[in-house]
Amino acid sequence: xxxxxxxxxxxxxxxxxxxxxxxxxxxxxxxxxxxxxxxxxxxxxxxxxxxxxxxxxxxxxxxxxxxxxxxxxxxxxxxxxxxxxxxxxxxxxxxxxxxxxxxxxxxxxxxxxxxxxxxxxxxxxxxxxxxxxxxxxxxxxxxxxxxxxxxxxxxxxxxxxxxxxxxxxxxxxxxxxxxxxxxxxxxxxxxxxxxxxxxxxxxxxxxxx
Amino acid sequence: xxxxxxxxxxxxxxxxxxxxxxxxxxxxxxxxxxxxxxxxxxxxxxxxxxxxxxxxxxxxxxxxxxxxxxxxxxxxxxxxxxxxxxxxxxxxxxxxxxxxxxxxxxxxxxxxxxxxxxxxxxxxxxxxxxxxxxxxxxxxxxxxxxxxxxxxxxxxxxxxxxxxxxxxxxxxxxxxxxxxxxxxxxxxxxxxxxxxxxxxxxxxxxxxx
Amino acid sequence: xxxxxxxxxxxxxxxxxxxxxxxxxxxxxxxxxxxxxxxxxxxxxxxxxxxxxxxxxxxxxxxxxxxxxxxxxxxxxxxxxxxxxxxxxxxxxxxxxxxxxxxxxxxxxxxxxxxxxxxxxxxxxxxxxxxxxxxxxxxxxxxxxxxxxxxxxxxxxxxxxxxxxxxxxxxxxxxxxxxxxxxxxxxxxxxxxxxxxxxxxxxxxxxxx
Amino acid sequence: xxxxxxxxxxxxxxxxxxxxxxxxxxxxxxxxxxxxxxxxxxxxxxxxxxxxxxxxxxxxxxxxxxxxxxxxxxxxxxxxxxxxxxxxxxxxxxxxxxxxxxxxxxxxxxxxxxxxxxxxxxxxxxxxxxxxxxxxxxxxxxxxxxxxxxxxxxxxxxxxxxxxxxxxxxxxxxxxxxxxxxxxxxxxxxxxxxxxxxxxxxxxxxxxx
Numbered sequence: 003x004x005x006x007x008x009x010x011x012x013x014x015x016x017x018x019x020x021x022x023x024x025x026x027x028x029x030x031x032x033x034x035x036x037x038x039x040x041x042x043x044x045x046x047x048x049x050x051x052x053x054x055x056x057x058x059x060x061x062x063x064x065x066x067x068x069x070x071x072x073x074x075x076x077x078x079x080x081x082x083x084x085x086x087x088x089x090x091x092x093x094x095x096x097x098x099x100x101x102x103x104x105x106x107x108x109x110x111x112x113x114x115x116x117x118x119x120x121x122x123x124x125x126x127x128x129x130x131x132x133x134x135x136x137x138x139x140x141x142x143x144x145x146x147x148x149x150x151x152x153x154x155x156x157x158x159x160x161x162x163x164x165x166x167x168x169x170x171x172x173x174x175x176x177x178x179x180x181x182x183x184x185x186x187x188x189x190x191x192x193x194x195x196x197x198x199x200x201x202x203x204x205x206x207x208x209x210x211x
Numbered sequence: 212x213x214x215x216x217x218x219x220x221x222x223x224x225x226x227x228x229x230x231x232x233x234x235x236x237x238x239x240x241x242x243x244x245x246x247x248x249x250x251x252x253x254x255x256x257x258x259x260x261x262x263x264x265x266x267x268x269x270x271x272x273x274x275x276x277x278x279x280x281x282x283x284x285x286x287x288x289x290x291x292x293x294x295x296x297x298x299x300x301x302x303x304x305x306x307x308x309x310x311x312x313x314x315x316x317x318x319x320x321x322x323x324x325x326x327x328x329x330x331x332x333x334x335x336x337x338x339x340x341x342x343x344x345x346x347x348x349x350x351x352x353x354x355x356x357x358x359x360x361x362x363x364x365x366x367x368x369x370x371x372x373x374x375x376x377x378x379x380x381x382x383x384x385x386x387x388x389x390x391x392x393x394x395x396x397x398x399x400x401x402x403x404x405x406x407x408x409x410x411x412x413x414x415x416x417x418x419x420x
Numbered sequence: 421x422x423x424x425x426x427x428x429x430x431x432x433x434x435x436x437x438x439x440x441x442x443x444x445x446x447x448x449x450x451x452x453x454x455x456x457x458x459x460x461x462x463x464x465x466x467x468x469x470x471x472x473x474x475x476x477x478x479x480x481x482x483x484x485x486x487x488x489x490x491x492x493x494x495x496x497x498x499x500x501x502x503x504x505x506x507x508x509x510x511x512x513x514x515x516x517x518x519x520x521x522x523x524x525x526x527x528x529x530x531x532x533x534x535x536x537x538x539x540x541x542x543x544x545x546x547x548x549x550x551x552x553x554x555x556x557x558x559x560x561x562x563x564x565x566x567x568x569x570x571x572x573x574x575x576x577x578x579x580x581x582x583x584x585x586x587x588x589x590x591x592x593x594x595x596x597x598x599x600x601x602x603x604x605x606x607x608x609x610x611x612x613x614x615x616x617x618x619x620x621x622x623x624x625x626x627x628x629x
Numbered sequence: 630x631x632x633x634x635x636x637x638x639x640x641x642x643x644x645x646x647x648x649x650x651x652x653x654x655x656x657x658x659x660x661x662x663x664x665x666x667x668x669x670x671x672x673x674x675x676x677x678x679x680x681x682x683x684x685x686x687x688x689x690x691x692x693x694x695x696x697x698x699x700x701x702x703x704x705x706x707x708x709x710x711x712x713x714x715x716x717x718x719x720x721x722x723x724x725x726x727x728x729x730x731x732x733x734x735x736x737x738x739x740x741x742x743x744x745x746x747x748x749x750x751x752x753x754x755x756x757x758x759x760x761x762x763x764x765x766x767x768x769x770x771x772x773x774x775x776x777x778x779x780x781x782x783x784x785x786x787x788x789x790x791x792x793x794x795x796x797x798x799x800x801x802x803x804x805x806x807x808x809x810x811x812x813x814x815x816x817x818x819x820x821x822x823x824x825x826x827x828x829x830x831x832x833x834x835x836x837x838x
Contacts, residue, residue: 015711018651024227025655028234035314054331066311073307084224098700102693105662122681233436237443244523263540275520282516285440293433442645446652453732472749484729491725502642
């Protein structure tokens with residue numbers, strides 16, 4: 003009975019952490035739409051229409067790409083947290099820091115959208131994604147070491163906590179200094195990473211539930 | 212016991228997916244209010260008052276219509292997901308893409324509100340709703356084929372996954388090229404669709420729970 | 421077993437409706453903070469400080485009042501929905517319309533804050549609150565008539581569904597035409613109503629859980 | 630059976646209160662990102678880059694600090710509410726007032742960010758945090774007195790409800806008049822408080838779950 007009560011309390015707390023996290027993700031991903039700027043025109047001529055279409059096309063590209071990035075991060079977070087049996091204060095702090103990175107993604111994407119060819123936005127975008135993916139790995143490692151994983155899922159988390167998982171944050175971190183020399187090269191690095199990641203996760207998602 | 216634990220994990224995951232989806236819907240529908248522009252007047256004269264009332268009336272019309280559209284989509288999504296027993300990685304991706312469309316609705320509505328008679332906003336609005344309603348049908352079909360439905364609800368989903376369900380996204384998609392010739396004709400197409408849909412769903416909603 | 425499954429499905433659906441509603445309320449109440457305008461000053465002199473304080477004081481008054489109004493509406497909604505055993509399609513539609521009113525409250529409050537002495541903002545504010553409180557009564561009456569209430573709570577809802585519950589929306593509705601003659605008189609009507617309501621609900625909240 | 634039903638109803642209500650609170654926290658913490666201003670430049674020169682970096686650095690400092698403050702408040706609230714067995718109308722009202730303070734934190738932080746050296750923003754920030762931390766203590770005391778705590782957690786809440794818990798809101802309150810003489814001195818008071826608080830909570834968080 004004692005144990006059952008403790009389990010209930012823990013479940014409630016864990017539920018609050020997860021629902022708070024989901025709330026932040028949901029808001030961050032929805033705020034992406036605020037990056038669209040309503041064009042200030044009054045009478046749409048053929049020429050303006052062409053200009054509008056090309057401007058919106060760029061915005062849409064950035065929108066769907068960033069939506070995919072934040073959505074993918076939510077899926078990864080979702081997978082990590084579904085393996086946890088409990089959590090501790092340190093994971094709480096790590097998760098908050100992780101969320102602080104997620105919330106920055108729409109802002110970094112807006113800067114990229116407005117000043118795509120400039121070094122600073124590219125460096126910021128790379129840095130934020132390095133931080134978020136790095137913290138994901140730190141959380142996985144901490145959960146594994148501190149015994150927070152559910153016995154059934156210990157094996158599952160092993161690859162995330164391994165040194166190989168540093169690959170993704172490593173590429174993003176490396177793109178930060180690269181961005182100051184060539185923003186385009188940094189963007190190329192991310193593209194290669196995303197392509198590789200999609201291929202990698204596609205295999206994984208077949209088993210997801 | 213194994214099975215019971217698996218059920219719990221799945222339920223948690225499914226709950227997170229649903230709560231994330233609800234969060235995005237709730238934010239998207241609330242952001243509609245940001246489309247109202249606070250008029251910049253200092254002393255309200257009779258004439259300005261009349262102008263204000265007519266301006267706000269247009270904003271209110273667009274607001275309630277779009278609120279109804281997003282609300283209806285939430286109800287449809289809610290119905291589809293209540294028939295699911297589980298989900299897979301593909302449904303997750305489809306659902307994220309669907310949400311990316313939902314989040315665009317307030318922006319498309321704002322463009323319509325600001326440039327109602329122009330081709331591009333009408334084409335965008337039609338395209339976004341074609342995407343969202345089309346993805347709804349793709350999700351229903353995938354759920355039916357991949358065996359994600361609860362045994363009790365297999366029959367229920369059949370009409371959504373059938374070719375007949377292409378009617379709604381089809382009309383929206385057809386309205387995109389129409390909008391470039393006559394935005395008014397595109398808006399007429401949606402109005403007819405909404406009227407027909409309300410009649411259709413009114414029958415369905417009597418049985419809803 | 422059939423019944424137990426049906427109950428689970430219904431509970432999930434009801435949970436989604438409630439969590440969607442809570443999400444909209446949470447966002448609408450948080451958007452109130454966007455009504456604060458960051459003053460555009462560079463060096464704060466004694467005189468500017470005094471001006472700033474008086475300007476912020478007005479904003480704070482409006483903020484806390486509207487926060488209280490939306491908060492109170494959430495509590496009232498929460499009480500009504502805690503008496504429900506199930507819901508139907510009509511209640512879903514009524515609830516969406518109710519939420520469309522709630523989302524308008526921050527906008528109406530912003531207009532009041534910017535143009536307090538003008539007729540239109542006062543009329544709008546009165547109209548929105550008339551709509552929201554009126555819909556609350558319509559939902560209570562529909563729930564009672566359509567047999568959606570839990571057997572234990574039928575008596576509880578009776579006063580909300582009774583004609584006496586028209587008092588609050590009635591006063592708000594009456595304030596709309598009054599506002600066009602004297603915005604101040606409309607604001608006085610609300611103040612009297614809020615004072616009376618606080619006294620009335622204070623008694624009720626003692627029993628709340 | 631009666632008791633079991635009552636428990637279910639209460640749980641639902643408590644769940645709604647908690648989820649509404651989490652929603653407000655999640656939105657308030659995400660709105661912090663709106664405080665970043667997208668710089669208006671067109672071609673980034675070496676000099677503009679340096680200016681941008683230093684401007685963004687200040688924004689980032691404020692962002693992470695305020696994210697930590699709101700995040701910490703959420704953790705504290707989470708801990709208090711996990712000790713509750715039930716709640717009453719007064720706690721509901723206290724919690725709403727508390728949330729009204731939380732929602733103000735991003736606005737106060739924005740003012741600090743824009744006018745860091747001025748008295749009014751510092752006074753406002755101090756006042757808002759005094760209000761929030763003070764209300765936290767009022768809620769803990771009310772919960773203890775009104776018998777809302779779960780029997781297992783009565784001891785746990787004692788220090789929060791004790792006079793010693795007035796230390797944090799006391800320092801924030803004292804910083805309000807100090808801010809009018811020296812904003813820097815007020816900021817120093819908060820820094821000392823945060824440092825002390827981190828040390829204090831670090832011990833506590835080891836036991837958290």
